[in-house]
Amino acid sequence: MSGLRYVDQEVASRRAVEALRSGVPNRDAVAVLGSGQTDIEDRFVSLLRDVEAGSPAGLLVGGGFGAGKSHVLEHLARLALEEGFAVSRVVISKETPLYDPVKVFLAAAETATTLGHGGPAIAEAAAEIDLEARGFAELIRWASSPAAGLNERFRATLALFARWRDRDADFAEAIVRFWSGDPIAVPELRRRLKEIGESPVVLPAIAARELGVQRLRFGAKLMVAAGSAGWMILFDEVELIGRYSLLQRARSYAELARWMRGDHGAPGVPVGAVLAMTDDFEAAVIAGKNDRELVGSKLRAKDTPEAGDLAAAADLGMRLVDRDMMLMTPPDPAELDQAYARLKRLHGEAFGWSPPDVAGLERLGATRMRQYVRAWINEWDLVRLDPQYRPETETVEVESDYRENLALEEPAES
Numbered sequence: 421m422s423g424l425r426y427v428d429q430e431v432a433s434r435r436a437v438e439a440l441r442s443g444v445p446n447r448d449a450v451a452v453l454g455s456g457q458t459d460i461e462d463r464f465v466s467l468l469r470d471v472e473a474g475s476p477a478g479l480l481v482g483g484g485f486g487a488g489k490s491h492v493l494e495h496l497a498r499l500a501l502e503e504g505f506a507v508s509r510v511v512i513s514k515e516t517p518l519y520d521p522v523k524v525f526l527a528a529a530e531t532a533t534t535l536g537h538g539g540p541a542i543a544e545a546a547a548e549i550d551l552e553a554r555g556f557a558e559l560i561r562w563a564s565s566p567a568a569g570l571n572e573r574f575r576a577t578l579a580l581f582a583r584w585r586d587r588d589a590d591f592a593e594a595i596v597r598f599w600s601g602d603p604i605a606v607p608e609l610r611r612r613l614k615e616i617g618e619s620p621v622v623l624p625a626i627a628a629r630e631l632g633v634q635r636l637r638f639g640a641k642l643m644v645a646a647g648s649a650g651w652m653i654l655f656d657e658v659e660l661i662g663r664y665s666l667l668q669r670a671r672s673y674a675e676l677a678r679w680m681r682g683d684h685g686a687p688g689v690p691v692g693a694v695l696a697m698t699d700d701f702e703a704a705v706i707a708g709k710n711d712r713e714l715v716g717s718k719l720r721a722k723d724t725p726e727a728g729d730l731a732a733a734a735d736l737g738m739r740l741v742d743r744d745m746m747l748m749t750p751p752d753p754a755e756l757d758q759a760y761a762r763l764k765r766l767h768g769e770a771f772g773w774s775p776p777d778v779a780g781l782e783r784l785g786a787t788r789m790r791q792y793v794r795a796w797i798n799e800w801d802l803v804r805l806d807p808q809y810r811p812e813t814e815t816v817e818v819e820s821d822y823r824e825n826l827a828l829e830e831p832a833e834s
Contacts, residue, residue: 433770440763441797442772443790447498452620452762455488455495456755461744468503471650471692478692480548480740482699483748485820486790489696492748493654496572496694501534504649506541508532512660519671520665522632526601529639529651530787542639545646546596551582555645562641571626573598573609575637582610583814597640601632637689650690655679658697662705662822668829669705670715674730680740680817692780699747704822706738751789760796767800775800781813782825791815 430683436448445453455461462480467479483489497507508528512518516527532541560582566814568607577595581639585592591612605813606623613621626634640651661672679693680686698704706712715738719731761778767775778799781787795813802811 421658429769430772433766434764437797440742440793442646443486443490443794446633447494450491450494450498452766453759454493454819455492457488457495457748460492461496461499462747463746464499467692467694468505468649468652470752471505471652471690474688474690476684476689476691478680478682479677479692479694480680480745481696481748482745483696484699484703485787486788487699487748487750488750488789490656491569493656493694493798497652497654500652504535504647505644506532506534506648506651507655508541508651508657510653511656511660514830517664517666517668517672517828518655518658518661518675520629520676521636522601522628524565524675525632525636525639528602528636528651529703532639532643532651534643534648540783541598541651542600543596543690545643546581546585546592546599547744549642551585556582557649559641559645563638567639567686570634570638571631572623573604573626574634575617575801576609576621576623577604579616579618580609583616584612586781597641599635601635633685636691637684637686640691644690650692652692652694653679655693656696658695659701659822660828662701662709662820663825663828665824665826665829666711666718668822669711670719670730672733673711673715673735673741675737676731677733677737677740680737680744684820693768697741697745698820699745700820701822702742702745706741706818708822712738731825732829750785750787751792753783756783756792757821759793763793764800767797771804774803776803779813781815787815793815 433449436452437448439446463479470477488670498509508531510516510527529542530540534541537544560578562577563570577598581592581595594604623801643651651692661669684691715734716731719727780795781792799811802809
């Protein structure tokens, strides 16, 4: 048994080393290094309390390339999971553009997990919720109220789910898939509603974009009714919006403002967000591309209420980037010493040896944590292969690329 535990520890240590080497931190790597961003962590804990109390909001985190933004997000995800939240990780990309709430919801629903569970949290909540408990009754009351602002499909599917979850697994699964982002056949809904004695129900058409927003708040309420404290959605690589066209940048700024303000179309939606982006975004994109002037002028020139509303929301999003971004602090000597000692022990556990001290990089204010970490790991790798070798590591700065790329706005393949 002890031998098995040793193998498990070696595998976990090697997973952590490989994640740190590639710059994509996993749970093992974050557990080893923790996070030195105490101000961000404190603000995040406060955000968790606000969301649980029904005051949705967001947190914007800024850091340079390689500063450890993804590492911090993984650390915050662990904190949220331990506090009983469902957590999603959404990487902004061609497949998941920030300006598209439908695709953002789909990514969030697909990656949502809770502590001790691996599957999508909406499906887990639907399977585990007690249909006789107060939480489910309150969910039905909320979904049926004008304050929820939900399409009639949600109240109807809740009523049908309560009737058929334990009697018709296939139909119950179709309902859960609808809550998670799939379409559902209206004739089938009407037929099933008639079977349970409901009078003819009007199921008005709804735009896909609005349906995505409604699914988000419904999913959060469902997970809370099933026992979660709320839903935290962590966005990485938000700086990609700097490469969109002007119109899609405007829409992305508006969406950023919506997530930061917790504006999800109804009061008390238990959803919080953390958005991570590069700390030079304001200077390179908002100021560098003159978005403050161009976005508003281009949209208001259309002279429509919709364009005017978008311009106002985009302006707010740009102000939030400038005003509310929490910047990551560079590692201090004590944090570097602690990280070095932990990584030295981790490398030894991963490869079954006693790593010697290595020089790594000179400790300068501009050097980022990822650079220190990769230098130490690479130098231990080389010395392990050749104990007589004395490696020296050089760094090369990689500048952020904010050139417009219209290919990012083309529909992604399924």
